[in-house]
Amino acid sequence: MNLESLLFSQGFGTRRQCRGLVADARVAVAGAICTDPLADFDTAGLVFSVDGVAWPFHERAYIALNKPAGYECSRDPQHHLSVFHLLPPQFGERNVQCVGRLDQDTTGLLLLSDDGQFVHAFTSPKRKVPKVYLATTRHPIDETQLNALRDGVLLHGERAPSAAVAALARGTHELELTVLEGKYHQVKRMVAAAGNRVEALHRERIGGYALPASLAPGQWQWLDRAALDALCNNG
Secondary structure, eight states, X not given: OBHHHHHHHTTSOOHHHHHHHHHTTOEEETTEEOOOXXXXXXXXXXXXXXXXXXXXXXXXXXXXXXXXTTEEXXXXXXXXXXXXXXXXXXXXHTTOEESSXXXXXXXXXXXXXXXXXXXXXXXXXXXXXXXEEEEEESSOOOHHHHHHHHHOBOOTTOSXXXXXXXXXXXXXXXXXXXXXXXXXXXXXXXXXXXXXXXXXXXXXXXXXXXXXXXXXXXXXXXOOHHHHHHHTOOO
């Protein structure tokens, strides 16, 4: 792929802007400045840099973000900053999308991608991808509440009950809940229907992929092949 197209595909601006970056000697490949926008490079394992900042080539963007509280999963947020403020602008240029949404006050694992099929696969209710949440509750958790969540609770406006795949108490006020669906405020509504209230909510896992302990709130990382494989493992 020639250097101009390479930069364009990675979200470094319009083709004209990418040509300008190259002409201004701001782009280096393998540590060497390149001023020819038509120079061809093998993209496999390629790492280039713009203004000294390294950027690995990825044909498609698959990333994980440890979402902090106070951010909305929208490009047009209403009351808080967008999660895209936490990401390099190149992802916006590539039209990277949130894979599902977390409420502004919900923290934890958020996936993002510019691969439409990937986004659809992990948001479609037909795929039944398990998602694990840790909820901090206002009142103590008891077995009656856990059984109600496992058996299914009827949410307001719904005709059929919603049941958790698993509901476990980690402490007197900590509940681990696994759900397959992604309905609006689902976990909060389920806990309320079971007779309690969610005070804080954190998503820990999607499929077989857990939020890395090394990923601090507000940080992001590329998903490698092992992580993508783990996401597809629902066991």
